[in-house]
Amino acid sequence: MADLAPLGYGRVKARYVAGVADSSDAGDVPDVVPLTGTVTFNMSASALRVVTAAPDPATVHPRPITVALDDEGYLTQNGSRLVSLLATDDPATNPTGLQWTVSFNLRTIDGDSVPAQAWSFELPRGAVVDLTEVAPLTAPAPNTIILKGTKGDTGDKGDKGDQGLPGVVVDTTLAPVISSGAKTASALRASMVSARGAVVLIFDDNWADHYTDVAPLLEARGFRATFAVNPSTFGGGGRMTAAQVLDLYNRGHEIANHGQTHQDMTALATDALRAGEFDDAQAAIVALTGAPATTWVYPYNLTNAATDRLAYLRYDRVFAGTGSPYVEWLDDRGAFLHGRYSWSNDSASLQPRGLAFLDRVAREPIVFTIFTHKTNGETGSILLSQLIEFLDKCVALGIPVVPASKGFPTFNPLSDPGYTATDARFLSITGNSGANTYSKPANLTPPSGMTAKRALRLTNDGTATLRALHGDFITVRSPGAPQVISALMQQNRTSGGGSAVCALEYDSYGTALGSLVVGTTLSTSFSWTQQTMSYTPSAACTQYRIGVIQTTMVGTTDVWRMHIGDARRPALA
Structure with a gap:
């Protein structure tokens, strides 16, 4: 079974032997023979939450891992003398501060049991740990008292012995560093420390060197990146083929939508033209990988309200460019729109500035987003040597890419934005009685x-106002920032009023504030159409709920998907 991205792993190795009496061999010193048996590893946590797992969040229950010794006493797993285990410092897991406990079932070749106490250790992401180097020294049992006996009689002087062997200098500074029964990560990997932040790398336009040069460099360091593709250019001059894009996807990289033909979305005059760039590329990506792209990267980094409005319903995150290093706090990454740092060889200051920013990523809980094109140093691109320098510094600082x-x-605070659940636990219905009701039809033609x-x-x-609010409360994360509420709706109206997107504000105690905020009311019949309302929460509002309102209309209104588009985060200086 494949591993679970983005979990990180480390590897351990060890050899166990027994010192026994000298046998009838050529030497006259005690023999060293391999031990047999097994070694078992147990994780300190019984369950790990991995909310960023693909394709969906997952709870991992680590099970004991038992590894046998080979005929030379080495730990051996699937023919390898390196045993892979989950890293204990992986920022993707909750809880953190994990340890592995190793226990032993060792025997001599004669079948005699070899006593060995269990102990714990840390396994940093990407590290190779030799258990012999980190095992704690054996100490006397608790309450053991060692007494000095009385001096005995002086014995006869013996014969002069043979000349001894040359002395050996012992470096006592290499003694194991044990903290709470485990060797610290810093002692294990010297300069490789665990960074507090992370780097997101985006490579635009599916150039061929992304496959031949970039991906191998990333993977050799345990990293993965996002490749933003234009499907109409697959296999074109200097571009990746569809098969190569699929291979990157299968190797754990993300394939993002960069538009079917790399159009300036703001220059397209109608929603239909913009939707073509979104949806034709998405259809090609789904046909290739079997999964839709969840990330949209704007061609030319150009965006406006009209293009963003269409993106709300299609993607979980959207990127456009900024002229400065762009970072966001790890605990505040809910914005739908994100900026990114333009990394190229165009200016002598860009590479050192990006490298210097890594120092901040290592010490602060932030995400640094950076993008480029090719690795040949042409306009808008970097040199391959600059990529290597950047990645190697990430490795040295322990920064995950x-x-x-x-x-x-994924940023959509609604637990069921598509209303696909079979029950009504996500809904709060007002006016639901008699002929005025709601349902969840299962056979609609999708938009x-x-x-x-x-x-x-x-x-x-036509006799009531029917209001359906989504059950989830949405926290106001940026007071004073405009919120964009978007939904796909269709309406079959015979007469009367119409329907609109709406929001109801609440204070921190869950008390509703004032009246309903209602968008433009649509009083005609229409097929699937995107309806959008932009509003700024009031000063007293700390949370709100969104939905749709239908006012004394004879007919039906269908709501397929709702999304919240938060304001773009400012770049942190």
């Missing part, structure tokens, strides 16, 4: 570019 989908977890067939349906006989 991850795809955008891992650096920026263009979408796949779900279920939707929330409001049915009204």
Whole structure:
């Protein structure tokens, strides 16, 4: 079974032998013979939460791992003398501060049991740990008292012995460093420390060197990145083929949508033209990998409200460029729109500036997003040597390099944005009585570019106002920042009012504030259409709920998907 991205791993090795009496061999010193048996590793936590796992968050239950010794006393797993284990310092897991406990079932070749106490150790991400180097020294048993006996009689002087062997200088500074029964990570890997932040690397335009040069350099260091592709250029001059893109995906890299033909989205005059760039590329990515891209990267880094509005319903995160290093706090990555640092050889200051920023990533809980094109040093691109220098510094500082989908977890605070659940636990319905009701039809034709067939349906006989609020409260993370609420809706209206997207504000105690905030009311019949409302929460509002309102209309309104588009985060200086 494949491993679970983005979990990190380390490896351990060890050899166990017994010192026994000299046998009838050529020498006259005690013999060393391999031990037999097994060694078992147990994780200190019974369950690990990995919220950034792909394709969905996962709870990992580490099971004991038992490894046998080979005929020379080495730990051996699947023919290798290196045993892979989950890293104990992986920032993707919760809880952190983990340890492995190693226990022993060792025997001599004669079948005699060899006593060995269990002990614990840390395994940094990407490290190779020799258990012999980190094992604690054996100490006397508790309460053991060692007494000096009385002096005996002086014996006869013996004959002069033979000349001794040359002395050996012992470096006592190499004694194991044991803390709470485990060797510290810093003692294990010297300059390789665990960074507090992370780096997101994005490579645009599916150039061929992304496959031949970039990916191997990343993977050799245990890193993965995001490759933003234009499917219409697959196999073109100097570009990756579709097979190479698929191979990168299968090797754990992220494939992001960069538009079908790399158009300036802000220059396209209609939503239909913009949707073509979004959806044609998405269809090609799904046909190739079997999964839709969850990241959108704007061609030319150009974006506006009209293009963002369409992106809300299609992607979990969107990127456009900025002219300065762009970072976000690890605990505040919920923005839908993100900036990124333009990394190239165009200016002599860009490479040293990016390298200097890594020092900050190592000491602060931030995500640094950076992008480039080729590795040949042409305009907008870097040199291959600059990429190697950058990656090697990440390794030295212990900074993980991850795809955008891992650096920026899915941002939609709604637990069921598509209304696909079979029950109503996510809904709060007002006016739901008699003929005025709601349902979740299962056989709707999905909107263009979408796949779900279920939707929330409001049915009204014209005698009531029917309001359906999503059950989840959305926290106001940026006071004073505009919120964009977007939904795909269709309406079959016979007469009367219409329907609109809406929001209801609450204070921190869950008390509703004032009246409903309502967007533009649509009083005609229409097929699947995106409806959007932009509003700024009031000063007293700390949380709100979103939904749709249907006012005294005869007919039905379907709501397929809702999304919240938060304001873009400012770049941190």
